[in-house]
Structure formats: structure tokens, C-alpha cells
Amino acid sequence: MNLHTLTIAQAQDLLAKKEISSVDLTRAFLDRIDKYDNTISAFITVDPGLALKQAEQADQMIAKGKSQAFTGIPVALKDVLCTKGVRTTCASKILEHFVPQYDATVVEKFKAQDAVLIGKANMDEFAMGSSTENSAFFVTRNPWDTDHVPGGSSGGSAAAVAARFCAGAVGTDTGGSIRQPASHCGVVGLKPTYGRVSRFGVVAYASSLDQVGPITRDVTDAAMMLNLMGGHDPKDSTSAPEQMPDFTKGIAMFKEKGLSGMTLGIPREFLNLKGIDPEVKTMFESARKTLEGLGVTIKEISLPHSNYAVAAYYIIAPCEASANLARFDGVRYGYRDMDSDDLIEMYKKTKSKGFGPEVQRRIIIGTYSLSSGYYDAYYGRASQVRALIMDDFKRAFDACDIILSPVAPTPAFKIGEKVEDPLTMYLSDIFTLSCNLAGIPGISVPAGISSTGLPMGLQMMSRHFDEMSLIRAGYGFEQAVNHIELPEF
Amino acid sequence: MAHLARLDVDDELKETLAGQLSDILDYIDTLKDVNVDGVTPVSGAAFMNNVLREDKQEPSPGPDVTLANAPERDQDFYVVPNVVK
Numbered sequence: 214m215n216l217h218t219l220t221i222a223q224a225q226d227l228l229a230k231k232e233i234s235s236v237d238l239t240r241a242f243l244d245r246i247d248k249y250d251n252t253i254s255a256f257i258t259v260d261p262g263l264a265l266k267q268a269e270q271a272d273q274m275i276a277k278g279k280s281q282a283f284t285g286i287p288v289a290l291k292d293v294l295c296t297k298g299v300r301t302t303c304a305s306k307i308l309e310h311f312v313p314q315y316d317a318t319v320v321e322k323f324k325a326q327d328a329v330l331i332g333k334a335n336m337d338e339f340a341m342g343s344s345t346e347n348s349a350f351f352v353t354r355n356p357w358d359t360d361h362v363p364g365g366s367s368g369g370s371a372a373a374v375a376a377r378f379c380a381g382a383v384g385t386d387t388g389g390s391i392r393q394p395a396s397h398c399g400v401v402g403l404k405p406t407y408g409r410v411s412r413f414g415v416v417a418y419a420s421s422l423d424q425v426g427p428i429t430r431d432v433t434d435a436a437m438m439l440n441l442m443g444g445h446d447p448k449d450s451t452s453a454p455e456q457m458p459d460f461t462k463g464i465a466m467f468k469e470k471g472l473s474g475m476t477l478g479i480p481r482e483f484l485n486l487k488g489i490d491p492e493v494k495t496m497f498e499s500a501r502k503t504l505e506g507l508g509v510t511i512k513e514i515s516l517p518h519s520n521y522a523v524a525a526y527y528i529i530a531p532c533e534a535s536a537n538l539a540r541f542d543g544v545r546y547g548y549r550d551m552d553s554d555d556l557i558e559m560y561k562k563t564k565s566k567g568f569g570p571e572v573q574r575r576i577i578i579g580t581y582s583l584s585s586g587y588y589d590a591y592y593g594r595a596s597q598v599r600a601l602i603m604d605d606f607k608r609a610f611d612a613c614d615i616i617l618s619p620v621a622p623t624p625a626f627k628i629g630e631k632v633e634d635p636l637t638m639y640l641s642d643i644f645t646l647s648c649n650l651a652g653i654p655g656i657s658v659p660a661g662i663s664s665t666g667l668p669m670g671l672q673m674m675s676r677h678f679d680e681m682s683l684i685r686a687g688y689g690f691e692q693a694v695n696h697i698e699l700p701e702f
Numbered sequence: 703m704a705h706l707a708r709l710d711v712d713d714e715l716k717e718t719l720a721g722q723l724s725d726i727l728d729y730i731d732t733l734k735d736v737n738v739d740g741v742t743p744v745s746g747a748a749f750m751n752n753v754l755r756e757d758k759q760e761p762s763p764g765p766d767v768t769l770a771n772a773p774e775r776d777q778d779f780y781v782v783p784n785v786v787k
Contacts, residue, residue, distance in 0.1 A: 314767045407747040421746035447755060451748040524730045535707060542708070544780055546771035556783050561710035573709055574719060578726065580707040594733050596743030601736065603744060636725045652747025677749075 216241035217377040221286055221434040224380055228275060228285050235275070235285025238380075239268035239329050242287050246332070246378045249702065252359060254351045255373040257292050258300055259332035271327040283328040283441055289373045289382040292333040293340055294425075295414040296320055299330075303416050304348035305338045307541050307548045307567030317414025318446045319383060319425055326441065331379050335369030338569045339538065340390055340418045342366050343641050346632055347571045354628070355397060357667055357700050361625040364394030370428045371398040375699055381429040381438055385415060387422045388526055389620070389645025392657035395428050396620035396670025399659045399697055401687070402428045403435045406678045407652035408453030410439075411446030419533035420451070422526075422649040430699075432658060432688040436460035439680060455678050463684030472507045472689050475682070477673075478514035478613030486643065490623040493669055496661035497619050500671045503693050504617070504686075512613055516605040521598050522647040527639055528582045528595035529650070534572075535579025541567060574635065599650050606651045606674075614682050616674045618644045620657045624667035648674050656683040658690055659697045668697060 216238050219227065227233045243261050250256055264287065271285035295301050295313035297320075302308045316324065323330060337347035345353040345368025353368045355361040356376040363372040367384030371394035374382050384391040386404035395402025403426045410425040417423060427438035439460050446452040479501070505511055543549035543563030550562035565573065582591035609616060621641060631638045648655040653674055660671035671690065675682045704711045711719065762768075765778040774781040 311771055314763065314770050408750075421748075450753040451746070451750070453748070453750075518736065521733055521736055524733050527726065528730055528733075539708070543773060544782055547773070549773035551773075554783050556785050557708070558710075559783050560708040561705075564708055565710040565712070568709075570715060570718070573707075573711060573715070574722065576707045576709065577703055577711075577719065577723065581703050584703075584706060590734075591730070593743060594736075594738060596745055597738035597741040598733055598736050600741050600744045601738070603747075635722050636729055639726070639729075650747075652749075 217245050219380065220430045221380045221437055224286055225282065229280060231275065235268040235271040235329060236265060238285065239264050239287050239331065242331055242379055245376070249376060250378065252354060253356055253372055253376050254353050255334055255369045255376060255378055256289070256332040257302055257304065257335050257350060257369070260299065264329050264331045267327065267329045271329060274327050281326040282437060283323060283326040285327065285329060286381070287329040287331040287379050288323060289332050289334045289370055289379040290320065290330060291336050291367050291370045291382070291384050293336060293385055293416045294320055294383060295416070296330065296333065299333065301333065303339050304336045304350060305568065305572070306349045309548065311547055315414060318411035318448060319442050320414065322441055334367070334373050334382060337366035337368070338572050339416065340366040340385055340387055341534070341571050341575055343389070343393060343638055344631065345369060346628065347569060349569050352628055355625050357399060360627055361667060362397070362628055364397035364625060366390040367428060368394045371395050371400055371402065374398065374400045374428050374430060377699065381427060381434050383425060383442070384428045385423055385425050386649065387419050387530060388649050389642045391426050391428055392620050392645050392655055392670070392672060393642070395657040397625035397668065399668030399699060400428055400430060401432055401435045401659070402426070402657040403439060403680070403683065404648065404655045405439060405443060405680055406453070406654045408451050409654070409678065409680070410442045411449045411452045413446055413448040417537040419530040420537060421533060422530060424649070432684060432691050433461065433464055435656070436463060436684045453678070458681060460680060460684050463681045464688045467685045467689045472504070472509045472686055475615065475686060476510045476512055476613040477504060477615045477617050478512050478609055479617050480516040480519060480609070481513050482516055482519045483618050483644065486622070488622050488640070489619070492624065492663045493619045493622060496669045497671070500660045500690070500694070501617070504690060507689050507693055514609045514612055514616065516609055516647070518598060518601045518605050519647055522602055522650060523639055523643055525595040525598040525602065526646045526650060527578070528591050529599060531575040531579035532583050532592050533579070535576045535583065538572065538576055571635065602647055603651045606653060610676045614675065615686055618672045620644060620670040620672045624663045624665065624669050644672055653677055654680045654683055656687045658687045660694060662697065
């Protein structure tokens with residue numbers, strides 16, 4: 214049996230029946246990392262000794278009959294989640310040697326079930342980027358074609374799942390950073406509702422937009438992982454008190470009654486956008502037909518302000534980033550420039566030596582947009598446009614249960630293609646970032662493969678706290694669409 | 703702006719940044735086309751107000767944990783360059 218090909222659900226089942234051990238499963242993934250991660254570069258930190266120790270512990274728990282859903286399941290974490298005693302870099306030089314003294318709440322939840330934390334995955338520095346090329350350490354390659362980016366910013370997590378270096382991975386999504394790399398790597402990515410999953414211990418980029426979520430082989434695994442990750446956390450004041458249903462019920466619902474009674478909306482503004490690859494359009498058209506075949510009603514809807522989402526996002530996110538990243542001043546943790554004998558000079562040198570160009574670019578945009586005299590015209594206006602975008606979604610969800618769109622306007626681009634042109638890179642987030650501005654959940658499900666052999670994902674978005682509909686429709690779509698085999702290696 | 707942001711941007715990066723930032727700001731200016739009269743701005747997506755917790759003492763992790771990542775420390779203090787000249 215090829216243990217690395219098991220989904221989380223399959224591995225759980227075999228572990229429970231004691232047909233496999235967590236140590237064997239973990240070894241299978243570690244072997245693959247050892248063989249192939251020289252090429253893919255999905256991980257910043259892997260500690261095989263620690264992973265195997267956790268696997269042994271998990272096997273003991275299973276032997277004692279104290280097994281829980283994720284006991285013994287090897288999972289990768291984006292290197293933005295604090296892990297006690299294990300270096301957490303955010304793919305930045307400024308945190309290259311930072312060892313957290315506590316675990317993020319999400320990490321605690323995995324540990325409480327004796328999951329195996331197999332490694333810390335590469336990302337765009339501080340989650341700023343759409344290609345993982347902004348990592349201060351190295352570029353992650355797309356397992357489908359190593360000349361291409363895996364997407365970003367959770368590119369290491371998505372590549373690790375697609376390369377079968379782990380059973381599932383945790384990512385974060387501020388403007389599409391779970392969904393877009395999942396789409397580019399042919400795996401499932403779920404951005405939960407803002408507040409569904411605790412952000413405690415997750416290094417902040419843009420606090421009103423950041424959300425933690427699963428990247429998995431299929432929708433079933435995403436539902437199981439959300440079950441574990443979600444729930445109210447008193448340590449995060451934006452964490453929602455809403456009840457956590459069992460999200461695998463969405464799958465049972467599909468099995469029982471399909472998608473009958475569901476209305477799916479397609480925003481007319483998205484259909485006429487410039488710059489969408491013809492193959493993405495074909496994929497979207499065929500996804501629509503697949504869903505119609507499942508008995509849904511499809512309606513054209515309108516999100517009148519969606520054309521302004523990129524502009525609003527690229528003010529709001531940098532404003533929040535410029536405030537959040539002010540803490541990396543060389544005083545309490547992280548890199549410090551030791552040659553300055555003046556405090557302000559120390560701050561400046563520390564940051565400019567510690568942060569890469571994209572991070573500095575966003576700090577400057579944010580500082581500018583918040584500065585006296587420009588605040589109203591930039592941050593103020595962007596926050597009003599955000600309110601209009603939220604209203605658009607509210608109205609749209611009066612007419613439909615799920616909004617459909619592609620995840621990205623093109624399949625994964627080539628490494629280096631957009632590095633010099635940040636604006637074009639920003640525009641590639643067009644379909645994903647309004648979801649973050651509104652705080653609603655969104656899922657990316659593999660929907661097709663381009664003529665060049667690269668996967669493309671379908672995005673579904675639903676009402677606040679209605680991830681259940683995404684699981685139900687996502688699962689239905691996944692079963693109906695031609696099965697997408699991950700690249701063999 | 704770099705000074706306000708407490709950055710020490712070198713000349714080479716300054717040049718690239720200037721061009722890129724002006725493209726980005728031109729694009730962002732499309733927001734001026736939106737009619738926002740009377741729209742109340744939103745700053746988040748959490749829809750909660752005044753999240754309070756009980757005001758009770760919790761154990762502190764102590765200086766060794768708190769200062770574990772300090773770039774420079776002296777006993778239980780962070781050391782920084784001269785502030786007052």
C-alpha cells in the first residue's frame with residue numbers, strides 16, 4: 214500500500230482498525246519529503262525526529278483506545294502559525310531565528326488530538342503575495358510543473374498536499390491565500406467565515422481579513438479539519454461565539470438529497486472581466502453544466518462594486534499591515550541591526566534589512582494611506598467601499614445560496630513572470646479577495662486541467678457561517694466532476 | 703514616507719518602488735469613481751461589539767519566557783540603543 218496516497222479520512226479509518234501505524238504513515242511522508250522536497254521546496258522546517266516522536270505517542274494513544282479524529286495524522290503548518298519550541302519564520306529574515314514560547318490555538322487543537330506536525334511550510338513573506346516567490350528563503354515549485362509557481366501565499370502548504378508530503382495542511386487566507394494556491398495545485402482549500410477559526414498565535418498581516426483554514430486532498434478532509442480547527446477562543450476577541458456544527462453533515466446531506474433546492478448565483482460582473490484565460494472560461498462553463506446536472510437552479514446575480522474590490526483591498530490590507538508590522542522593531546524579538554547607536558536608526562535599519570521588498574512596499578502604501586491629509590481619501594474611502602461590497606453580497610444572498618466564480622483568472626503562472634510587476638500580481642486576486650472584505654466563507658475545489666497540464670479550481674462562496682453549504686455543494690461537485698489525479702512522482 | 707514608516711530604503715529599491723507605487727496609486731484612484739455619500743465605513747467583519755472578559759489575575763509566564771527571544775537583554779530588561787542624548 215502507498216501510504217502517502219491516503220486521504221485523512223482513509224488514514225483515520227486504517228489507523229483506527231490498526232491496519233497501519235502512525236509511525237509508518239509518518240515515515241512514508243518523511244521519505245517523500247526527503248526524496249522530492251529538494252525539488253519542490255515546500256518546507257522551511259522539517260524535524261523528522263520530532264515528527265516520529267509524535268507518531269509514536271499517537272500510536273500509544275491508539276493502542277490505549279484513546280484515539281481521536283486526528284490522532285496520528287501527519288499535517289503541515291504554514292510557517293505563520295506559532296509552534297512552541299519550533300522556529301516560526303513567516304518566511305522572513307526578520308523572524309529567521311524566532312522560536313515561539315507558546316502554540317497558536319489551532320496548533321494546540323492538533324496537539325490535543327496527538328496529530329503529527331510534520332513541518333512548517335513555505336509562504337510569501339508575512340503572507341504578502343500570490344506566488345510564494347516573496348519568501349525570503351526560496352521559491353516553492355508547483356508539483357504539477359516545477360517551472361510554475363504553486364500560488365500563494367500558502368504555496369508551501371498547497372504544494373505539500375499536492376506532492377503528498379502530508380495528509381493535509383493548514384493555511385491562512387487574507388485575500389485568497391488558501392483558495393488560490395489550492396486551485397493552482399489541484400487540491401481543496403477552504404477559507405472559513407471571519408471569526409470561525411481562532412487567529413491567536415497566527416502572526417498578523419491584516420487582522421480584519423486574516424482567516425485560518427484547511428488545505429486538503431478532498432472536500433471530506435476539509436470538513437473534518439474544519440471540525441477540529443473551528444470554535445470560539447477567548448484568546449481572540451474577534452473569534453465568533455457561533456455554534457460549531459459537524460461539517461461532515463454537509464456530505465451526508467448531499468448523499469441524502471443531492472443539491473436539490475439550492476440556488477447558485479453567477480455574478481454578471483465576473484463574466485465580462487478582462488484578462489481571464491479562455492481555458493478558465495471553458496472550465497467555468499463546464500463546471501456550471503456539471504452543477505446544473507446535479508439539480509441546482511443557476512441565476513445571474515450582480516455584485517455592482519466588485520470591480521473596486523482590488524483597489525479597496527490594496528489600501529485596507531497594507532494599512533493594517535503597516536500597523537501590525539510596526540512591532541518588528543528589533544527590541545523584543547526577531548532580527549536587530551546591531552550597528553546603530555540611535556534608537557530610530559536601529560528601527561529603520563532593522564526593518565529595511567529584515568523585511569523583503571514586497572513587505573516594505575505594503576508598509577509604505579499603508580503608511581501613506583493612513584497619513585494625515587490622505588486618510589479620508591484612501592483608508593476612509595476604502596472602508597466605505599468595503600461597506601458597499603458587503604451590502605452587495607447581502608443582497609446577492611437574498612437571491613441565491615452560493616456564489617460561483619473561478620478561483621483565479623489564469624492557471625499558475627511561470628516563476629518570475631510577474632515578480633517585477635506587483636500591480637498585475639495584485640489583479641490576479643480579483644475573484645478571491647472580496648470574500649475576505651465581506652468576511653464570508655469560500656472554498657476552492659479542483660474543476661479541470663488546462664491544455665498545458667495545470668489544474669484550475671472552482672470557487673464557491675456562501676453566507677456568513679454557512680460553510681455547511683460549501684461542504685455540501687463542494688462535495689457534490691467533486692463527485693460529479695472528472696476525477697483529477699495528482700501528478701505521479 | 704519611508705521615514706514615517708521607519709524604513710531605511712536604499713536608493714536602488716527607492717527607484718523601483720517609486721515607479722511601482724505610482725502605478726498602484728493610479729489604480730487605487732479608481733475608488734474616486736464610487737459614490738460613497740452617506741455610506742458608513744466598516745473596519746472589520748466580526749460584527750461584535752465590546753468583547754469583554756472577566757478581569758481576573760492569571761499566572762504570568764515570567765521573564766525567562768517573555769525575554770527568550772530578546773535580541774539583547776540585561777537581567778530582566780530589554781536593552782536598546784540610547785534614547786536620550
